């Protein structure tokens with residue numbers, strides 16, 4: 001295989017492969033970054049609350065309840 005022979009609009013096979021490698025590399029970086037950011041993002045269905053009994057943490061914003069005293073907490077949008 002001749003890597004210096006033009007294969008597409010004057011580009012050689014070596015250049016084409018290099019470009020494909022760069023694109024693939026950028027794509028992988030993009031996927032990794034996307035995964036990192038989506039992992040950090042908080043769910044829209046949970047919210048951080050502090051209960052009057054002293055418990056605090058994340059509960060469902062649709063039907064939240066304190067796991068300690070069972071008091072209804074949060075927005076409870078599912079009401």
Ligand SMILES: [Zn+2]
Nearest residue numbers: 051053066069
């Ligand atoms: Zn509580």
